[in-house]
Amino acid sequence: METFTPDPRRWWALGALVASMLTLGFDMTILNVALPTMAADLGASTGQQQWMADAYVVVFAALMLPAGLLGDRFGRRRMLIVGLGIFLAGSALGALADDVNAVVAARALMGVGGALVTPLALSVLPSLFGSDERTKAVGIISAASALGLPLGPIIGGWLLNHFWWGSVFLVNVPMAALGIAACLFLLPETRDPASPKVDAVSTALTATGLGALIYAIIEAPARGWGDPLVAAMFAAATVLIAALVVRERRVERPMLDMSLLSHRGFLFNTIAATLVMFILSGLLFVLPPYLQAVLGNDALGTGVRLLPMMGGLLVSSRLAPQIVARFGARATVSGGLVVLAFAAFLGSRTTIDSGYGFTALWLSVTGLGFGLALIPAMNSALGTLPRDRAGSGSGLLLTLRQVGGAIGIALLGSLLAAAFQDRLDVTGLPAQAADTAENSVVAAHVVAQQTGSADLIASADNAYVHGMGLVLLVCGAAALVAALLAAAFLPGTPRPSETAATPDMAPEPADARQ
Template sequence: MSTRPDPRRWWALGALVACMLVLGFDGTILNVALPEMAAQLGADSAEQTWIADSYLIVFAALMLPAGLLGDRFGRRRMLLAGLGIFLAGSLFGAFVTSPGLVVAARVVLGAGGALIMPLALSVLPSLFPAEERSRALGAVSSASALGLPLGPIVGGWLLDHFWWGSVFLVNVPLVALGIAACLFLLPETRDPASPKVDLRSTALTVTGLAALVAGVNEGPARGWSSPLVLGALAAAVLLLTALVLRERRSARPVLDVALLRNRAFRWNTLAAALVTFALTGLLFVVPQHLQTVQGQDAFGTGLRMLPMMGGLLVASRAAGPLAGRFGSRVVIPGALLVLAAAALTGSRTEAGDGYGFTALWLTLAGFGFGFGILPAMDGALGALPRDRAGSGSGLLMTLRQVAGAVGVAVLGSLIAGSFAARLDTGGLPPAAADAAGDSVVAAHQVAARLGDAALARSADAAFVHGMDLALLACGIAAIAAAALTAAFLPGKQAGAGAAGPAEARPAEAREVVPRKADA
């Protein structure tokens, strides 16, 4: 028997959008505050790296268990737990007094975010009917994506008016709104057949993915032949192999690889991961270029990324109708080709180019991301039965996070290697030459100290060359992804068929728990 949708669902969606917006800009907002934070807390370069990376590592590693916990104990309940953990981490991080405690606060934030993101997505099918789900998913996904370029804008403004701890406190009101909305607006849903959480599988998932992300993140800085990097990657292979072997014998695994047997889920998930890889590469490269080569401050850099946000907003409104009319097999490869065009256009950048050229290809990148990610995620989640929404969305978001981490690491290594090879340090004292080769920022500091304008020009040219190589790699990856999705993604009819059984699944296959009055 059909039921009318909850009239309060759009209010609930607004609160979920606010939470996802926080998660989006929390990934980039700290980059603005890090120099001031490091100066006040006395953080060395290694501690600064872990302050930035700890959030991503924990976030990626815990998302798969988070989805299973939602299936087992209730998605509303675990979403509330995630919001509470995120709120505690934000309050703690605002008032810490040492680098180690900042890392601890970021770990807490990552744990909370890992619960929030997949479970916020997994409650959408219980709130919205099929004809509205694409719009709801678009709003939630757009909020997360919009948060990335908003991070430098918000962080820059806060640092102009408050102390560095304000980049943590800004989370508090939005998260509090999300908690209130979950308490009063969201129904409880769970999978009644879900078994107890397998602690061994959960431990293998967390440690394996943490080792993978840590190794990939440390590769560019320490070198890919570093014993620490090789050890982390080897441990990741061993742990994740052990996990897959264990999960193949489990009735309800944490890492539910069986979900990938569904063609619609598999190829839409791959498309979402590849779009994330390409866009993360762009987001990694552009702020460095705007700040170091074009001389913008953090706030100005955030403002100059607005064209990408504009393209994303327009595309997010049009992606659903286009996918409905032409099918994901047309729209997603087309979006990847737009991303490829943006990256290839950006790869023609020269050191003397102004901002107008950058704004052009940033706008294209926003269009490509908006047209690609929303149909891909909707197609992936729509292919799942509702009782697997938690574990499926956890797998989807984990693969996106890992793809983003790999994109940053690979492209960062490419830029660093090219910069060191092309920087002209002839005539400099050995110590100064060694310091200048560390990064374009370090080269500019050495040039300012020595009054060497030629070194600054060489640093700009060397960085731009590395950036062009990274963007070229992004463009090639996007073209390859477009070819794969065009060949293997289910067409319009196949996609619809994949989603259909999920909606037609009998009521006893899932449980909607009546929500008691919250007092």
């Protein structure tokens, strides 16, 4: 199988894939910095901001498994080009959008494109590189994905300082076009006709079940947890996800192979990785408004001030393999989660007068904890599976991680919104102005500037910092629970050299960017 002549253009082709992954990488975080600006311009409530962030992640999670199978069946290069084309179209639509619904639709369309690109960018590597070069190629793609994280807020901040908010979408267009051209001219076509067929019913159950669940979580703070529509959505989500599990357990060749969760090491490493994503996505949602509205930084300043977390993540990604080699994966994952819990509890002590120095401190520790927990958890999850299940295992792992991210934004964003509205003092404001101020800290600042109310600014900042503290306490508790689960249930894995990057693990590191 490995006795093929490597394509002389393979490193150029890898460059094309790197450009694609870099674009997707910074698109994960570029919107977080833009949200406060978009909220002010579009009059978006916290719930609507959650949908702008979550539309991409929900669609991405729901379609990643069928997207990989489409590539196997119809040609990976062809579907990669289709994915980049859809991503380009969604980005163009986002740049032209003039209301919240259009932005949400654009983000959902970009999610379709992202779901096609992510698994396929990795699945073409075996056809380009022999086993001797493949680990290096996977490392380069992983680095590009990880690099996208810190680049997103900085590029987004610079664009917002110089252009309108639509430019954070427009920047994707030339990148995606370059990726399409490179794939057309440089990538060979590969397929695997033996892969399972794409199951339209399972895909529909995944998308509608996740959509209903996240809709209910986002709408509950505004409508009330006992609201008939919220209750109906929770019930529908339960029924749809249960139907998906039952269906996938019965079919001969499942698209979402639930039997993988019977492997203890895979199950608990996956739970750890999913909880880490839950915390990271929630954090990246609540931090920019604090840095921008409360501390008064512009968009670029906000992006730059998120760098300590990325710095911690990059340091831990270098340290993690050495710590795993010395102490084993179980100790590393558990220790990383404890560090993460400490950082979140430290961050929850933030007050209105803390200033940025304190934030930079706990952000650095947060990044350190993320890397130490996430990278070994993903490697170990896939390392516990038989070699012939590595492909389906990586698909299930990435899907559950995306679900964790979507629920993190929905649940922690909803907690923040409820705490903010509860604490905000709008006495003396006209009813309409009070409703607007309760939408978000950014909206409260806009209303305060219009009414000249210094008291409202102080109340909004205090309410937001209180809500952020609650979110961080929940993050810390979730990280501690995950650490206890990891310490109690993860198998005491040997300190293996084989859980570094092997060809079977190729699909895994690309998502280190989140």
